[in-house]
Structures are given as structure tokens and as C-alpha cells.
Amino acid sequence: MDLNDTPEQAAFRARVRAWLEEHRDEAPPARLPEGGDEAEYLAARRAWQGRLAEGGLAGVVWPEEAGGQGLGPIEQVIVNQEISRAGVPGILDVIGVGMLGPTIIAHGTDEQKARYLGPMLHGDEVWCQLFSEPAAGSDLAGVQARARAQADGSWTLNGQKVWTTNAQFASFGLLLARTDPDVPKHKGLTMFIVPMDAPGVTVRGLRQISGEAEFNEVFFDDARLEPDAVVGGVGNGWGTALTTLMFERLTIGLGSEGLGYRPDRFAAPIAADPQARRDPDVRRRLGEVAVDLLALRFTGYRTLTALQGGQIPGPESALAKVTTVNAAIAATDLIADVLGPDALEDGGEWAYAISFLPGLKSAGGTEEILRNTVGERVLGLPSEPRLDKGVPFSELRAREREVTA
Numbered sequence: 109m110d111l112n113d114t115p116e117q118a119a120f121r122a123r124v125r126a127w128l129e130e131h132r133d134e135a136p137p138a139r140l141p142e143g144g145d146e147a148e149y150l151a152a153r154r155a156w157q158g159r160l161a162e163g164g165l166a167g168v169v170w171p172e173e174a175g176g177q178g179l180g181p182i183e184q185v186i187v188n189q190e191i192s193r194a195g196v197p198g199i200l201d202v203i204g205v206g207m208l209g210p211t212i213i214a215h216g217t218d219e220q221k222a223r224y225l226g227p228m229l230h231g232d233e234v235w236c237q238l239f240s241e242p243a244a245g246s247d248l249a250g251v252q253a254r255a256r257a258q259a260d261g262s263w264t265l266n267g268q269k270v271w272t273t274n275a276q277f278a279s280f281g282l283l284l285a286r287t288d289p290d291v292p293k294h295k296g297l298t299m300f301i302v303p304m305d306a307p308g309v310t311v312r313g314l315r316q317i318s319g320e321a322e323f324n325e326v327f328f329d330d331a332r333l334e335p336d337a338v339v340g341g342v343g344n345g346w347g348t349a350l351t352t353l354m355f356e357r358l359t360i361g362l363g364s365e366g367l368g369y370r371p372d373r374f375a376a377p378i379a380a381d382p383q384a385r386r387d388p389d390v391r392r393r394l395g396e397v398a399v400d401l402l403a404l405r406f407t408g409y410r411t412l413t414a415l416q417g418g419q420i421p422g423p424e425s426a427l428a429k430v431t432t433v434n435a436a437i438a439a440t441d442l443i444a445d446v447l448g449p450d451a452l453e454d455g456g457e458w459a460y461a462i463s464f465l466p467g468l469k470s471a472g473g474t475e476e477i478l479r480n481t482v483g484e485r486v487l488g489l490p491s492e493p494r495l496d497k498g499v500p501f502s503e504l505r506a507r508e509r510e511v512t513a
């Protein structure tokens with residue numbers, strides 16, 4: 109593993125840095141300013157995404173024929189690092205460009221690619237991911253939203269999704285629905301493109317403790333989907349969804365540098381407090397966070413080395429997500445202890461982080477599910493008895509005894 113830029117990577121970094129220096133004045137702030145107009149801010153973020161796309165700083169790993177740069181994950185990380193260094197926001201539609209676009213590139217028809225990818229990359233049409241439901245999160249294959257085929261080839265959609273980030277301003281959603289309830293659950297699913305302004309689609313915001321309503325419930329009441337809304341073939345929804353989930357893991361993993369979880373950032377408010385910075389317990393807790401974040405950086409380098417060699421990161425990369433989120437929560441807990449109620453000052457940097465971070469324990473796979481994955485698939489521990497519907501409790505207990513024997 110060589111951690112230095114190759115001459116080509118150094119040249120690429122210099123180009124990216126020069127572009128950002130030239131255009132940074134056009135960038136909107138990273139977050140909606142206190143009392144700012146949401147619609148105006150959103151328009152500015154979309155326009156900035158368009159500028160990044162024109163500059164070749166969006167869709168870095170998308171193939172050239174899809175409008176991307178056709179480069180590798182290292183170049184993506186270089187762009188993330190330089191955007192973070194320049195102190196400007198990245199693209200607005202991380203879910204679309206990072207996860208849903210790659211799914212359409214892998215499974216979509218030529219017509220779908222020609223219609224949707226360009227406006228997605230340039231921020232003209234924002235997308236949302238319509239996967240989770242009230243009773244299907246960790247057990248995603250249990251989705252109940254039902255699409256029924258009509259005689260004219262169209263589909264009628266009914267059901268509910270939840271936790272849909274950005275649905276409040278998305279133009280389209282990529283939706284996992286059940287099209288055949290009579291086959292095993294993984295086999296009866298199909299992926300669809302849903303226009304969010306179609307009759308029968310209702311979006312209702314969920315306000316969070318952070319004060320924002322960035323995710324939503326989405327209801328479908330006899331919403332009509334055209335025959336060409338299917339992505340990846342009828343009945344192939346599970347395989348198509350796995351592509352999205354793989355890119356979700358990569359987006360979270362490669363994006364963490366840009367999330368700003370750096371020891372120096374967490375240390376700054378502590379260093380500014382003369383009493384706290386001399387407190388041995390505070391110093392120990394900060395040291396533990398710094399060690400975790402450093403370990404994560406090197407784990408990230410290992411993932412990049414694997415990616416650069418053409419390998420897809422394995423289940424061990426789940427640990428990076430768990431550790432990143434827990435380290436950031438430990439850091440903000442420490443800052444809350446040091447700053448006291450001031451940490452919750454309205455509109456402040458830490459108030460948002462303290463209230464937003466716990467949600468990340470669930471987003472992109474919950475901690476328990478990821479730990480189970482690492483336990484079973486990396487450490488080779490025996491698998492847990494599954495809580496399948498209809499299995500009597502006595503049977504579960506018997507399976508549990510088998511596992512622990």
C-alpha cells in the first residue's frame with residue numbers, strides 16, 4: 109500500500125484544486141443559513157452541483173458514456189478531499205449520483221440511461237431511494253408496497269414507504285415493490301422508477317429532533333407507472349436492490365473523509381476551554397476518539413487499495429461504518445459534556461451534530477445487523493436463529509440451543 113499520490117494522481121489533484129480555487133466564490137454555504145429561504149438555498153445547491161458536474165467533479169466514477177469521468181475510486185477520494193479542503197459543499201444529490209445512478213447504469217435500458225442520467229448528474233432532477241417501509245427496514249426483502257400489472261402493460265402501485273431522504277424535493281424515486289406475492293419473498297420483487305409528482309403519490313415530512321425534516325413518509329394510492337418504469341426486469345428487484353446497497357456502502361465508506369469527522373475538528377472546542385483542556389479524563393476521551401478515527405483512516409486506505417486492484421470490499425467494511433458513527437457520537441458526547449447547554453445553541457455546529465448523529469446508527473444498515481454480518485461472515489461465528497414469521501417460539505429456542513451448544 110503506497111499512501112502517496114502517483115504523478116498522475118498528483119496532476120489530477122492539482123487540476124481539481126485549481127478548479128475549486130477558481131470557482132469557490134460561486135459555492136453556496138454548506139448548510140442553510142439561519143433564517144434563510146429553503147427553496148432558494150436548494151436552488152443554489154442544485155446549481156452548484158451542475159457547476160461541479162461541468163468541472164468533472166461529479167460522477168467521477170461514472171463511465172464516460174454515462175456522462176461521468178470514467179475514473180477510479182482514488183480519484184473520487186481526491187475530489188472528496190479537495191472539496192473538503194476548499195470548504196465548499198459537495199453535490200446535493202449524493203443518493204442519486206452515488207447509489208441510484210450507478211444502479212440505472214448497471215441495470216437500466218438504453219432509453220432510461222439517456223433520459224435520466226444527465227439531469228441527475230447535473231442536479232436538474234434530484235432522486236430519492238424508496239426502499240424502507242414501516243415493516244421492512246433491516247428485513248428489506250419483506251417489502252409490501254404492491255405493484256399490479258395492468259392489461260395495457262402499465263402498473264398500479266399501492267403502499268407506503270418511510271425514512272425517504274429528500275423525497276420532499278425529489279423529481280423521481282427508485283422504488284422496490286412486490287409484484288408477485290405467491291413466490292418466496294426475495295423472488296417476487298421488482299424495481300421501478302417513480303415520478304414523484306404522479307397522481308396518487310403523497311409525500312409527508314417527518315420532523316426530526318434536529319429541527320429539520322429531511323426524510324419523509326411516502327404514500328401510494330393507485331399511482332400509475334408506465335410500462336417502461338421497470339428497472340432490471342420484472343421479478344429481478346432483489347438483485348437490482350443489492351447493486352444499490354453495494355454502492356450505498358461505498359458512498360458512505362468513501363465519503364467519510366468529506367463528512368468532517370476529524371480529530372482536529374472535535375479538539376477545537378475543547379482546546380478553547382482552559383479548564384477542559386487540562387482535564388485528564390477529557391484528554392483521555394479525546395485520545396480514544398482520535399485513535400479510532402486514525403484506525404478508520406488506515407482501514408479506508410486498505411479498502412481503497414482493494415478497490416484500486418479491482419476487488420469489491422467485503423463484509424468487513426461494515427465495521428468502518430459502525431466505528432465511524434460511534435466515534436463521532438463519542439466525540440460529540442464529549443463536546444456536550446465540556447460545553448454544557450451551550451452545545452445546543454440554536455443553529456450551532458454542535459447542536460446539529462449531537463441531534464443528527466444517533467440516526468446514522470440506523471441509516472445504511474443498523475449497528476446490530478452490521479455486527480451480525482461481521483460476526484458471521486468475517487469471524488465465522490454461527491448464524492443466529494432467524495425470527496421468521498410463523499415459526500413457533502419453541503422451535504426458535506431449539507435452534508438457539510443448537511447454535512450455542
Ligand SMILES: Cc1cc2nc3c(=O)[nH]c(=O)nc-3n(C[C@H](O)[C@H](O)[C@H](O)COP(=O)(O)OP(=O)(O)OC[C@H]3O[C@@H](n4cnc5c(N)ncnc54)[C@H](O)[C@@H]3O)c2cc1C
Nearest residue numbers: 237238239240245246271272273467470471472474476477
Ligand atoms: C438518517 C436516515 C436516512 C434514511 N434514508 C433512507 C432513504 O432515503 N431511503 C430508504 O429507503 N431508507 C432510508 N432510511 C431507512 C434505513 O435504511 C432503515 O432505518 C434501516 O434499514 C433500519 O430499518 P428500520 O428503521 O425499519 O429498523 P428495524 O429493521 O425495524 O430494526 C429495529 C431494531 O431492531 C434491530 N434488528 C432488526 N433485525 C434484527 C436482527 N435480525 N438481529 C438483531 N437485531 C435486529 C435493529 O438493529 C434495530 O435496532 C434512512 C434511515 C435513517 C436513520
